[in-house]
Amino acid sequence: MIEIIPMETPTLGDRSYLVTDGTTAFVVDPQRDIDRMLEPARSRDLRITHVFETHIHNDYVTGGPALAEATGAAYHVNADDPVRFEHSPVRDGDVIEVGPRMRVRALATPGHTHTHLSYVLESGGEAVAVFTGGSLLYGSTGRPDLLGPDHTDALARAQHRTARRLADELPDDTEVYPTHGFGSFCSSTQSDATRSTIGRERKTNPVLTQDEREYVETLLAGLDAYPAYYAHMSPRNLDGPGAPDLSEPRRADAAELRRRLQDGEWVVDLRSRKAFAAGHLGGAFNFGLDGSFATYLGWLIPWGTPVSLLAETPDEIAEAQRELVRIGIERPASAASGDPSGWTGGAPLSEVGLGTFDELAAVRHHRTVTVLDVRRNDEWRRSHLPGAVHVPLHELLSRLDEVPEGEVWVHCATGYRSAIAGSFLAAAGRRVVVVDDDFANAAPYVRKAD
Incomplete structure (x- = not known):
């Protein structure tokens, strides 16, 4: 058979x-x-x-x-x-x-x-x-x-x-x-x-x-x-690519991570967006392993930029390594696991806000905030929030200066892409709230295509 x-x-x-x-x-x-x-x-x-x-x-x-x-x-x-x-x-x-x-x-x-x-x-x-x-x-x-x-x-x-x-x-x-x-x-x-x-x-x-x-x-x-x-x-x-090297990457301490950030390298936090929002190494980007990690990292990173990985466990580092070799990112420059306080060397952790579409609607009644939609063009055309600024996630790093000053609430369709975008904005020193919500819950507030 x-x-x-x-x-x-x-x-x-x-x-x-x-x-x-x-x-x-x-x-x-x-x-x-x-x-x-x-x-x-x-x-x-x-x-x-x-x-x-x-x-x-x-x-x-x-x-x-x-x-x-x-x-x-x-x-x-x-x-x-x-x-x-x-x-x-x-x-x-x-x-x-x-x-x-x-x-x-x-x-x-x-x-x-x-x-x-x-x-x-x-x-x-x-x-x-x-x-x-x-x-x-x-x-x-x-x-x-x-x-x-x-x-x-x-x-x-x-x-x-x-x-x-x-x-x-x-x-x-x-x-x-x-x-x-x-x-x-x-x-x-x-x-x-x-x-x-x-x-x-x-x-x-x-x-x-x-x-x-x-x-x-x-x-x-x-x-x-x-x-x-x-x-x-x-x-x-x-x-004709050869077999990948999946051996454990070199371990980085807080000083090395800080140096890599200062050198313009990418330090990527693999934890969930909720864990990242609660406390992270300032300057790190959040690409959670709970989504299309390799696709979006490979899409957004300037090709050839060294990558260091942060996670709760060594097994999560190994999983991310496996994902990366599939798209030709052969070896992480370094890695660290455990409690995020160890990644900062005792310095305070950075935070970002989390919210829902209902909370965003309530906030917009009381103060002016920028709503940043990072979905693709086809998603935007189907429906979007009135007054939102649209910058697809894959264009955001080159268009950060187009995001108005002040408080930014960033959303996508599920929260995964908005968490990535929120980490970019936070690393650039912006005050940001990530909408961790399904876009279906925005239905009462959206403007649909004609």
Whole structure:
């Protein structure tokens, strides 16, 4: 019996897959921390013989070369990708035998990238599943604009054609296993679905229900910003990244942390926004491990800036390290854990305020405050608070001077992004209150789109 084991990376919105017939296994789109594939393979006494890459990824550093080296597996990459490492080139229509009960057929499905491949898993002469990478997603497709505006229209049209190729060539009961689409910015839209089939997508996915013109126009109109760190992923993946170093980082005392802050380095507090608000090292930024930590840190940090990590426990430091190597931030400059008073060397802790949308509404009746909305442009267009200043979080560091003087109440959709923004403002010496609330609770006060 064939088993498909998803390996989820929820903070990046991706899935990798370990597929086995009980003795032999192959992997699709492995993340950088390959121990997540090696450990279950060893525990089940499986031999990984093949690794398949659907495309040169833009949102994470691949673990493909390192996994192939560790296992001796053949590493399959599109023959047209200009990679600079040893691999097994694969083309549209190629069939790879993976043991006596599994074979994999490559299908060219450009759209997310020019050289994107999907892989059809066949057993007993039947199509069992298709691994669609960034092509056909659950209720959506991969976004076509990551290679730049000169390619976007052509890739969007290619996405429409190749999704239909999958629907035309595969039976309705073929299971669909995408890599992106679980919160990844590589997805053009998001869906709550956790599994699907070709037949289900045929009925519900816009790429299969709309004609090319409507699909392309709707798709392109809905695209918004994506993380800046994406620009660094493709070059790394073309070079063939090695296995990451997840050993413990050097420990920093209060004096070292203070020096790093003075030198313009980033000191990142991984605790929850409530813990950060109650007391933190002044100048530190709050990227909690309870959200999309790596995505937003990679998006906002000037690339190459040294990062030091602060957390309650060493295990949380290790978790953050793992998240960071997935996006190519190889080693923290230093780290510290324990009570935050130890990070200041006995100096007083800094604080920020926390509030709700109801409390914000009450405050605005009594005094003038600035309301700063750090959501994305598409969120702002749908509805927003009257009189709010809008600066998307990914633009805030370069636009801090646009935030009016005085008390600032900053909000997003859930509180995670507003906590990051609040820490930026606090580090800049501003008086700030973070709205730790769901935007649905702002409904009585919002101005909706016409």
